[in-house]
Amino acid sequence: MKIAIIGLGLIGGSMAKAIKKNTDHPVYAYDIEKSAISSALQQEAIDGGFELSELDTFDLVILGLYPDVTIDFVNKHAKDFMKGAIVIDTCGVKQTVVSACEKVLNDNGVEYLGCHPMAGREYSGFDYSLDNLFDKASFIYTPTENTPESVISFVTDFAKEIGFLRCTRATPAEHDEVIAFTSQLAHIVSSAYVKSPGLKKQFGFSAGSFKDLTRVAKLNEHMWTTLFLMNRNFLTNEIDLIIKHLTEYRNAIDSGNAKELCKLLKEGRELKEYSNDINSEV
Numbered sequence: 001m002k003i004a005i006i007g008l009g010l011i012g013g014s015m016a017k018a019i020k021k022n023t024d025h026p027v028y029a030y031d032i033e034k035s036a037i038s039s040a041l042q043q044e045a046i047d048g049g050f051e052l053s054e055l056d057t058f059d060l061v062i063l064g065l066y067p068d069v070t071i072d073f074v075n076k077h078a079k080d081f082m083k084g085a086i087v088i089d090t091c092g093v094k095q096t097v098v099s100a101c102e103k104v105l106n107d108n109g110v111e112y113l114g115c116h117p118m119a120g121r122e123y124s125g126f127d128y129s130l131d132n133l134f135d136k137a138s139f140i141y142t143p144t145e146n147t148p149e150s151v152i153s154f155v156t157d158f159a160k161e162i163g164f165l166r167c168t169r170a171t172p173a174e175h176d177e178v179i180a181f182t183s184q185l186a187h188i189v190s191s192a193y194v195k196s197p198g199l200k201k202q203f204g205f206s207a208g209s210f211k212d213l214t215r216v217a218k219l220n221e222h223m224w225t226t227l228f229l230m231n232r233n234f235l236t237n238e239i240d241l242i243i244k245h246l247t248e249y250r251n252a253i254d255s256g257n258a259k260e261l262c263k264l265l266k267e268g269r270e271l272k273e274y275s276n277d278i279n280s281e282v
Contacts, residue, residue: 001025001059001060002025002026002028002057002058002059002060003019003025003026003027003028003058003059003060003061003062004027004028004029004030004050004055004058004060004061004062005027005028005029005030005046005061005062005064006029006030006031006061006062006063006064006065006073007030007031007063007064007065007069008029008031008033008036008037008040008046008064008126008129009036009064009124009125009126009129010120010121010123010124010125010126010128010129010133011064011090011117011119011120011129011133012029012031012062012064012065012090012126012129013036013040013045013064013125013126013128013129014119014129014130014131014133014134015062015064015090015117015134015162016029016040016045016046016129017043017045017129017130017131017133018131018132018133018134018162018163019162020044020045020046020131021131021132021162022161022162022163023161023162026047027046027047028046028047028048028049028050028058029046029049029050030049030050030051030052031049031126036125036126037049039126039127040126045129045131052077052080053080055077055080055081055082056080056081056082056085057082058081058082058085059082059085059086060085060086060087060088060158061081061085061086061087061088062088062089062090063087063088063089063090063091064090065089065091066091066222066223066226067091067092067093067096067097067226067227067230068226068230070089070091070097070101071096071097071100071101074087074100074101074104074105075100075104078104078105078107078108078110079108081105081108081110082110083108083109083110084109084110084111085110085111086110086111086112086113086151086154086155087101087105087110087111087112087113088112088113088114088115088141088155089101089114089115090115090116090117091114091116091227092116092179092183092184092227093175093176093179093227093230093231094114094116094142094172094175094176095172095173095175095176095230095231096230097114097172097230098112098114098142098144098172099172101114102114102144102146102147106146111147111148111151112147113141113142113143113147113151113152113155114141114142114143114172114175115139115140115141115142115155115159116139116140116141116142116175116179117134117137117139117140117159117164118137118138118139118140119133119134119137120133121133122215122216122218122219123218124220124223132163134162134163134164135163135165136163136164136165137163137164137165138164138165138166138167138168139156139159139164139166139167139168140167140168140169140170140175141155141156141159141167141168141169141170142169142170142171142172142174142175143169144171144172152169155167176231176234177234179231179234180231180234180235180237180238181238184224184227184228184231184235184238185235185238185239185242186216187216187217187219187224188228188235188239189213189242190213190214190215190216190217191217191219193213193214193217194214194217245264248260248264249261249264252264
């Protein structure tokens with residue numbers, strides 16, 4: 001199987017390295033930043049670069065681009081892929097991307113499956129890519145009624161081949177609803193948290209909890225702006241919920257209501273313990 005990766009950022013670069021580490025598939029890459037291609041060649045993360053005129057020579061194409069750029073690329077090059085090839089994306093939102101990409105690719109004889117590798121770092125770019133970024137991670141795919149089971153099986157096998165522990169199936173809407181809570185809200189909260197004036201006084205006072213809560217505030221604001229706005233309905237619902245719960249804590253503390261505060265904290269602890277138990281069973 002001959003594989004192409006479009007976009008050698010953190011995810012695309014890590015995909016290339018994982019493919020080279022775990023498989024014998026030849027993998028080639030395209031990136032508008034030629035330095036990324038040079039670095040990938042020097043690190044033997046790819047077998048070579050390629051020009052977009054060669055898109056029709058690849059069996060599997062992985063789009064490691066921002067969501068809006070993914071949509072633009074597919075609309076521009078839908079006729080350039082090999083007939084019968086499989087195209088997957090790696091975007092953190094699915095409804096908008098899947099609805100924009102699936103039909104135009106299918107109409108041109110190309111199979112498409114929306115995907116989301118659940119792994120990342122607080123850094124971006126090929127320089128921070130890792131060959132083990134996906135080891136034991138979860139790989140989400142979001143088929144529609146138009147997706148052949150053979151394509152799902154093919155992508156599942158490929159994901160496990162390069163290190164993913166489990167593959168999770170969801171509709172595009174289900175994905176976006178859950179990811180608004182598990183990923184996007186966490187980034188919003190972390191970004192808002194570091195805006196306290198207390199940040200400038202934390203040196204010598206901070207430990208694990210501070211580091212855990214602030215880690216993802218170091219984000220790529222351009223990419224996350226796109227992700228947040230493409231998932232605005234689900235994300236604003238989650239923001240409204242956390243504001244509601246924070247208000248409950250604030251009111252209990254402000255009024256000195258120890259019983260209510262203890263109840264709120266107990267509820268949170270029990271929910272976290274439940275979450276740990278569920279995850280340990282998976």
